[in-house]
Amino acid sequence: MDIRQLKTFIAIAEHGTFAKAADAVGLTPSAVSQQVQALESEVRAELFDRSTRPITLNSQGLQMLEAAQGLVRSADDIVDAISGRAIGGxxxxxxxxxxxxxxxxxxxxxxxxxxxxxxxxxxxxxxxxxxxxxxxxxxxxxxxxxxxxxxxxxxxxxxLREPLFAIAPKGTRPRPAEEMLSDLPYVKFVSRFPLAHIIETEVARSGIVTNVIAEIDTITSVVACVVHGLGASIVPWSALKETSGEVVAVPFGAPQIYRQxxxxxxxxxxxxxxxxxxxxxxxxxxxxxxxxx
Incomplete structure (x- = not known):
């Protein structure tokens, strides 16, 4: 097995036929076929379902494709690093x-x-x-x-080390985050991400009693709900860059909470x-x- 064989194999997977792969790698179709035969012989398995037209990768071929892409990328990276040539790949x-x-x-x-x-x-x-x-x-x-x-x-x-803010619809009277989150319906961010855990941990620590009106799994959608008046929520700074003037934002946490x-x-x-x-x-x-x- 060598890198040329692997690059040819990847080209077949990307272009769908031996002929198109041959054009892509600068070989004849017969040379492509010979490289595939040599590769299959070395791994002792057929890599294509030849009963279909065009041919497709079988389960072993899909497994081989993932490994081949990683090996080729690593080989190119090593050559770039050693030779000092322009970084490609x-x-x-x-x-x-x-x-x-x-x-x-x-x-x-x-x-x-x-x-x-x-x-x-x-x-x-x-x-x-x-x-x-x-x-x-x-x-x-x-x-x-x-x-x-x-x-x-x-x-x-x-x-990035960014602060968290409690946000509410435009026109809401600014007040401490604890009051705003307790007084208004709460749009809760629910996900497996650490951010959701950070938020809920501080809500519990602060003793804030929320009235959950919606549970949303993306911050972008949480902000949209607040912008359109559904309630208040808690989001990081990066979520507010495009919403200047559309929400009321006050620091969340005492001291203010950050995430990285x-x-x-x-x-x-x-x-x-x-x-x-x-x-x-x-x-x-x-x-x-x-x-x-």
Whole structure:
């Protein structure tokens, strides 16, 4: 098995036929066929369902595809690091569904200017999946909240420490968060994310008695409910950047509660230079709440 075989195999999976894959990798269809036969012989399994037209990957082929993509990416990263050539290949970043997710596209836009030969992909999932994908190499880095379950092979670097605010519909009389949340119907953020736990822990500690009118699993939807007058809620600073003047916001917690977001990466990542640049842009876009490395 060599990298050329794996790249050819990936091309077949992406283009659907041996002929199209041959054009993509600069080989003849017969050479592509020979590489596939050699690969299947080495792994001692057929990788395609040849009864369909066009052919498709079978279960072993799908398993092989995931491994091949990781191996090819790692090989390209190592060559880039050793040779000093312009960084290319694919950089895959993950992110939780966070109100701060809007920072990632802005950072990616700037990153593409620094690394024009680099193809960048964004994958959104939950924290556990993202952390596992970084450990296994399916992701180069991921944006996750401060998390106690980070594997020892990973490094988590915060880029944002943002305060939480109690918010209410426009026109609401400003008053302490405890009063506002007790007096108005409560739009509750419900999820597995650490943010939901932080909020509910402080609500309980403060002795706030809420009248829950809705339970919502995304911060964006929570803010929309408040903007349209459904009730009050608690959200981080990043959720309020686009709602200036649409809600009344007061600090939540005594002292005010903060949460942190950061980038997680493998401690020996060959994409360290790219991740460092990405982190810098995220810090910059976080304004006063950015956390430098």
């Amino acid at each position: 694919t950089f895959t970043i993950g992110s939780v569904r966070s109100s701060a997710l809007s920072l990632i596209p802005r950072a990616i836009t700037e990153l593409k200017k620094d690394f024009p030969d680099l193809k960048i992909k964004l994958h959104v999932a939950n924290s556990d999946e993202l952390l596992n994908d970084v450990v296994t190499g399916r992701l180069d880095s991921a944006m996750v909240a401060e998390y106690s379950g980070v594997h020892s092979s990973l490094r988590w670097s915060p880029f 977001l950061g980038l997680v990466e493998r401690r020996t990542s060959p994409r360290a230079a790219v991740i460092d640049k990405l982190h810098g842009y995220l810090v910059s876009f976080s304004g006063d709440y950015g956390v430098a490395r």
